Structure formats: C-alpha cells, structure tokens
Amino acid sequence: MKTDTKIARLGRPHAKDGPVSVNPPVVRASTVLFPDMETYDAAGKEKYTTLRYGRHGTPTAFALADAVAELEGGYRAIVLPSGLAAISATLLAYARPGTHLLVTDNVYGPTRNLCDSYLRELGVDVEYFPPRIGADIAARVRPETVAIYCESPGSATFELEDIPAIASVAAGHGIPLINDNTWATPLLFPSFERGVDISIHAGTKYIVGHSDAMLGIVVCSEATWGTVRNLVGLLGYSTSSDDCYLALRGLRTMALRLERHQANALKVARWLEQRPEVTAVHYPALESHPDHALWKRDFRGASGLFAFTLASDDHAAVVRFADGLRYFGIGSSWGGFESLVTLPHPKREHDALPEGGSLVRLHVGLEDPDDLIADLEAGLTALSK
Template identity: 35%
Template structure:
C-alpha cells in the first residue's frame, strides 16, 4: 500500500486497520498551506502562467502525463481528487472516480461499458432506479437485459449470451438484504470474459471489499454510509486504473461531476466511517435479534441471523452485517403505518447510512405509485418495514420499537 510521507513521496507500509485507513488512507501529511485537512479548492476553471505553460500542459495531457493537472472543473478538482484517493485506499483499488450522485456513478458505468446490441445481466432486488434505467431507458438504445434470481448461479450462467458484456449486482440488496456470493459470481464472469460491477452501498468498505473477491468495479452511493450524516449527495466508483480512466472520459461528457464542497463533506464523514459502521453493525444485530423474537413481527430479514437465506455466505464474506434491518409486522397497511407513526426515535424518511435512524414503509414510500397487486409481484408487502439504524444507543432503539409494536391493533 502506498501512502505519502511528509515530503509528499510515496512509501510502502504494512496493511492498516479500517479506522486508520479511514483517517489517513490516500492522504498526504503535507497539504497546501500546511493544512491538516485537504482544503476546499472552489474553482470552476484553472489558469496558466503563460502560453508556454499552456503548451506544456497540452503536450503532457496528450501523452497522459499531465499528473492530474486539468484546465476546467468538469475534468477534475483537487478536493475531489483527495476524496477519490481515500476511497481507493479503503477499497484496496488502483483508482476511484467521484460523481455528483450514486445514480450518476451507476449510469456512467453502464454508458461506458455497454453499447447498442450488448446484453447485461442484473440480479433481482437491485436498486429499483438501476433496474429502471437498464430495463426501460437503455432498451431504447438497443441494449438488452436479463434479470436473474439472486443466489441462483445456474440461472445466471444460463442467461449469458455471446453479446453479454456486464453482470451488475448489489450486495446486500435493498430491501431484503440478500448477499451475493461474489467469489462464485466473479469466477463465472471470468470464464466467460465478462465484466462485473457490484453496488456495495449497504456493505461499505468496512464490511466488504468486493475487489478482493475478484469483482472488477465497486460502486457506492456515498450519500449513505460513506458521508454518513444525511447532508450531502455523492457517488463513487473504485477499481483498476484503466477502467476508471474510461469512466472519467464518460463523466466529462455526461457532466455528473462532484462539487468540491460536497467532496469535502464526504471526506469529513469518511474519517469516522469505521467507528460509525461498527456501532451500526452492533445496532443492526441487536435490533434484528429483538425483532426476530417479538410476537408481533412475522419475519426479519438480516444477514446476521441464521434464518436469513444468505447467512452462510454473509458470514464467510462480510466483516459485519450492516445497520439496515427489514421486517414484516403482524398488521395490514394501516396497522403498519400506525406502528411507524408510533416510533419516536427514527425519522420517517428514505435513504440510509446516516447517524440518525430512518424508517420507511416501502409500500407508501418508494413504491407508492404501484397498486398492491403490482407491488406484491416484486415482493413489496403492505406490512414491510425497512429500518436504517443510526448510531443511537441500542437499548433506546429497542425500547422505542417495543412501545411502538405494542400499539399495533
């Protein structure tokens, strides 16, 4: 692993723990103005000393030797580059690219890796907007797609065609927290010379490092756990330098660039990533065990529970099981809404991964426009609840759940 010394020169050190990486990974001890924190470089354009300096830059850029220097904000920013270096260090990647949103990162990957006539495989239970983009938008441009059941690797391999260029999956998934056997998926893809992408937003680099398991690219909605405070939107992709370079070219055309102040906020959040995720892992396990034993809860979906269909895979691959717990209460649509309204700690809100606990009833939040029959076909029941746990004290969270469950009538 390369880090920066006080002189700015790289040196090799032994592997460091997740908290040390979250604070120091990818950063230099000597920042401009002797700042401990990388400064916010708030500029949209960059100047040249004189014409000779401009020509030298153009020549260096032509040969790929510009050393990160750019002339316009759509092509890069020092604060954004600091974030990218830290994420690359956390993921054990050669490089990373930051985007304005997680969906900006996902769409850039898909545009860069697919063209008309290509075929992509998705696993079910992927983020609904990713599915919509592939199945509805890309179809208009001649890209074909197949959705396969998660965990069915025979079906996945059977879906491969001569035109298959990409397998896109998510782990853990939303909302049922299914966990893909990434080593097995990567082995199938390698045999067929297909690229793989994993949305690892729910896992974070603390709980899972997909690149170490043979995956080509890992993508995060940095809005969630990486930033961790529900106050900024961002996305990031990490992987081999060659693939990331191609994504930067696509980003320059699409324009989904991250602003420097947003990059600063994600950088600040990342420093406590390992500490926050450790508490959220603890809260997730405690709450899942409580709910699994409660008479007013029909079923709990949490990879840390032996009852979860992917528990064995999660135990083998993951360092922790995350802070999201999905469960079904013993109630109808209205009774589930009463339960959620009775909760006093979580905010009723979409998203996840922040220090504050958030709760949603997917039938009324993410899938409100669908009628009950259509929701049922994709597994979204009226009594389903997704609880994203923050860093509150676990005893308080459990007491709040207990009093709210008592109000289901």
Template identity: 45%
Template sequence: MKTDQPADHLADATRIVNAGRRSEWTGPVVNPPVWRASTHLYPDTAALFAGGRENADGRFFYGRRGAPTQWALADALTALEPGAAGTVLYPSGVAAIAGVMLTVLKPGDVVLISDNAYDPSRAMGKGLLADFGIEPRFFDPLDFAGYQAAFCDRTRAVLLEAPGSLSMEMADLPALARMAREKGAIAIMDNTWAGPLGFPALQRGMDVSIMALTKHVGGHSDLMMGSASAGPALYERLRQRSQQLGNVVSPDDAALALRGLRTLHLRLRHEADSALTIAQWLASREEVAQVLCPMLPGAPGHDIWKRDFTGGCGLFSFVFKGGSASARNRFVDALRLFGIGFSWGGFESLALPIEPSGYRSRMPWPPAVCSADDRHGVRLAIGLEDPADLIADIEQALAAWRE
C-alpha cells in the same frame, strides 16, 4: 484519482485516517483545503499545451476535472478498495451506476441485473439502457442455474447487489462474479451496504465496485455523491467516459465526504452492533414473522454473509406476522425516534414501509421463509442513537400495530 500510497498492511482505521492526505494537497494543514474554481490558470503556453496533452486527473486543467479536494477524496476511496487503481466520483449514486453502464455497454449488448437490485437500477435498465438499445435481463441471484441460463453471446455486464435492496437476500457473490468472468462479462457491484471495509469487492472477484457516498461515507445526510472504483484498464475507461458525460462533484461536497470518511469505521461498527441487537430483539417478538438481516445468526443468508463479509451496517428489514398494510403504517407513524424517509447511512435512524413485489420480476414477495399472509414489511436504518432507546421506541409503536 490514482493513489501512490501503498497501505495494504495497515489496519482499516489507520488507512481511513491517512488516506488522501498527500502533502502537496494539504500543505501545512491536516485536511485538503476546499478548492472552488472553474478556471485553472497556466504560467505560459508551454504549460497550457502540456496540460492538454496529459489529459489526466490529478493535474490542474479545468474545473470539471476537479482539484485537490476532489482528488484527495478519490485517492482515499481508492486506498480503501484493495485492488483498485483509481476511483471516479459522480454527483450521486445513481449517476455512478449510469456512468459505469454507459462505459461498459453499447447498443445491442445484454446486461444482467439482479432482480433485487435498488429500484432506480432496475428503472435504468428498463428505461435509459433500453432506450440506448441495450437489453436488460433480470435474474434471481439465489438461482444459480437460472442465472447461468440468462447469459448469451451478447451479455457484456452483470449488475449485482448484496444484500438485496429492501428484502436483504444474501447471494453467493464470488460465484456469481466468477460465472460472469467465465462468460466474458464485466461484474459490477453496488457495494453501498457494506462498502470495502465489510466487503472488498474487487478482491472477491468484482471488476467495478460502486458506492453511493450519499450514505455511509457522507454519514450526515447532507450531501449527494457516488463513486466507482476499478482496476487499471476499466478505471481509465470510466474516467474518460465520466469526463465525456461532464460529471463533476462540488468541492464543498467532496470536503464533507472526506470529513465523514474519517469516522466511517466507527460509525459502521456502532450501527452494525446496534442493528444486530435490535434484530435479535425483533426476532423474539410474536408480532414479527421474519427478520431479514444477514448479520443475524439463523437469518436467511447468514452463512454466506459470515463466509464472505467482515462487516455490515445498520440497514435491515423485518416482516410482520399477518396484519394489514394499514396496521404496518400505524406502526411506522407511531415511531418517535425514527424518521420516515428514503436513504440511510446517516447518523439518524429511519423507518420505511416496504412492499417489494412491485420491484421484482423473478423473486417472490413475501420471501419463501414467510407465509403468504406475512407480507407487510418495514425497513429500518439504524443510526447512532442508543439501541436501548430505539428498542423502547419500537416496542411502544408495536401497540399501534396491534390496535
């Protein structure tokens, strides 16, 4: 939904509190009500015909195009992404990636996909997109010459993600986006890790910024949703293709996402601070070969993160020094305050054993900063617990790794 509330001069916290709260949507209450409706009624046939001709979001037409609850969320997300003309909502983060790809690509096109992207994005390239006659090419985002060489006259889009999924590499995103633009390709970024508060993707050269709202925006592990924000021309294309694909999000989920959004900046700050504390502690442990956390001074990619990002989140990984997969798994099983599960960005901490080599075509695992024997990793998603308690939990679980 387009926004008519310029707020670039306001601090993030102020924008988050006020975004998406137009009086015509909220009425006399603070939050937009939950509008549950498949059918929208018109006062007369003249209004019916006018509504059909306008063919735009933000006006009552039919339930699939949403109502004030969904419009308010999209409007708020647009206000948080400098340079965005509008935001399209999708039923999941993967649906957002697919919706964007099916908007900007056609049979015969080539799409470049960062080799360390989220595995469902890789699978989409090799499956859905390939089935539609679109050629995926995977590239190492740390190898700029190789990236440049991957372009051809059929390349129409580049999918970026930073830090990389699981292995947390930090690439030079503005340079990668600039090369895409020079080659006439659309730069798309999965910006779920930092979001617009930590990385204003469109301002840094991206054409489309995607988020899995399931993660930080929802914040409570109880909804699935995705979004894509873009400038005027691409936003209109994304909106129309989304409607052609029949995408719609539940108004109840939109209301939950709006609720989560209001505390996003506070939760991100706490998670990032806690993650950095825990990462620093892990870096001092003899059991750990490498902490993969770009926010950590001295860690791979920290200088780029410090240059381009203003924030982060609680998600990072580390690699054990030697050991076996079974030892790594004993460590994860011994954790008491960390759940074992996918996803992240909720209020609770999670741990996940990782082996990225099965999800790479160009990039090595273990990473170059580790020896060949240091390959058994764990991804931690730090929640809102006290970091001292989480450190104590990790310390007691390390005894199980050493058995």
C-alpha cells in the same frame, strides 16, 4: 497499514515538505491558469487525474477518489454528484443498442427504473437474474452480454449474492462484474479481493455519514477505469468540492460508526425476531438469515440497514406503526447517524417474498439501542390498535 490507520491517513496532505493543514483544503475551481501552452497541453493528457479544468475534478475530489480507491483495493476511483449518477454512468459506459445486460433481481429501485425505461428504450436487453443464482449464471451469459450487475445484499430484501462465484463466470467470459457495495462500504466487503471489476458506492450514505451531502463514487480496476472515466467525462458530471470535503471528513470516523451501527442493528434485529407481530427479519448478520454462512465467508461485518416482515397486511395498521415511532424518522436514504423507517414495495421477477405481511425497512442509527427498541415497541402497540 491496518485499515483504521488507512482511514486516518489516506487522502490527506502530510508534512514532508513543510507545514500543512490536517485536512485537504476545499479547492473551488472552474478555470485553471497555466504558465504557458506547453504546460497546458501536457495537463490535457492527464486531465482526469490532475488539475486542468474544474469539471474534470479538483484536488479535493482527487483526494477523496484516491482515498476510497486505496481503501477498497481498486486501481482508481471517480467521484460523481450522487449514487444514482455513479450507477447510471457505469451502466451507460457498457450498455449499447443490441447488447445484453444481466442485472440482479433485488437491485435498488432507481437502478431498476433506469434499466426498465431508458436502457430498454435504448435497445438494451436487460435480463434480471435470481440473486442466489451463483455460478449457474453462466447459463444466462450470451455472446452479446456486456456486463453483470450485482447488489449484495439487496437494499430492500437483503439476499446475498455469491460474488466470487459470479466473478469467476464473468472473468471466464471477459465481461466486467459490477457490484453496488453501498451497504457494506469498502471496509466490510473487499470488492476487488472477491473478484469485482467495478464497485459502486452511494457516498451519500455511510461515507458521508451525516445526511448532509449527495455523492457517488465508482472504484474501477485498471482494465475498466478508462471506459467508465471517459463516459463520465462525456456526460459532463461534476462534483462539488465542498461535498467531497464532507465525505473526506465522514470517512475518518466510518469504521467507528459502522461498529456501532452493527452492534445496534443486531440488538434491535434480535429483539424483533422474538416479537409475535414479526414473521421474519432480513439481516445477513443474523444466524437465522438464509445467507448467513455466505455473509460470514465474504464480509467483514454488517451495517445498520435491514428489513423485517410484519404479519399484518393491513396497510393502515402498518402506517400507524410507522407514524407511531418517535426516534425512527420517516425519510429517504440511510447511512447517516440517525435511525429511519420506510415501507418499501420492491418489484421482483424471481423468488418474490412470501405472500402476506408487510415489509418494513429500518436504518438503525447511533442512538441508544434500548431507546430504539422502546420506540419500536410503541410502534407495534400502535399497530395493534
């Protein structure tokens, strides 16, 4: 099946054995009853893939997990109640006292907070590496290194990592490569074809697509599935079937939405490049981006999230810019149909952004791009005043 056909069909019941609903039903369950002890005990052997107890998953959650895993080319997937829960569970599955964890320096802020606080307090040696390190990461791998964690592109500064090169190093040392693939989704970056062992998604964003559900998804290779799934079970994470249903609904239109997000974002980004108030636009799909060639090689498209640098470092003026916007809402998250603006302050150890100026992050939604450009022009007018 082609990708668009997969999106329309995966995770759905089909009428081979009689009439069925188009969408999988929302199954809400805690206790599940069995006809006898033998059936109950047998279900315990596959409790993470079949209905046995509601905390381990319901048919609605399994349908979503199976759909995303097949779409991305992984072995199996795990659904969790948020993207950060997916990140935390994955890292805790490997990080132990005395181990060494390599993490990209452009990582998502809450992931960095987890590493700098809880993991280091646990006795894990967390080392941040420059995002563009590529195969040179081999020099940083130690005998006690348990995983390499990437985020490509970084969701604040948008550098790309050479995932195939890093994957080759990880495989050579027998350690998993983990990648946060939320920006690209399973559609725009084929993680397992590029050598990733564990792909993480904040399903809250493009998979749900409507800013009305919290969700995380971890897609695993066969070798990593048991380690991550058992840890998720030990932590007791459970995800609402209603939220899984919303994610399945969002999945059906994700390809079409991403096409519009990219088209809108490119138009807005190219307009921003021409503005005298802007010193740089950080969007891998732009020819001016330092990693554009890598994006063309490894990605199948771009989503609607990027950043740009305003020449002004006057915080009050930059706030006037954000407050002067009408169609770009001020709020956390991204990936929904609506446009958003935030003013990130990423923490970095390597290759910091040039001194001066102010970083602005936009999520370009599904509105008319000409309206969004007019809105940004009004914001820049407010900035100059």
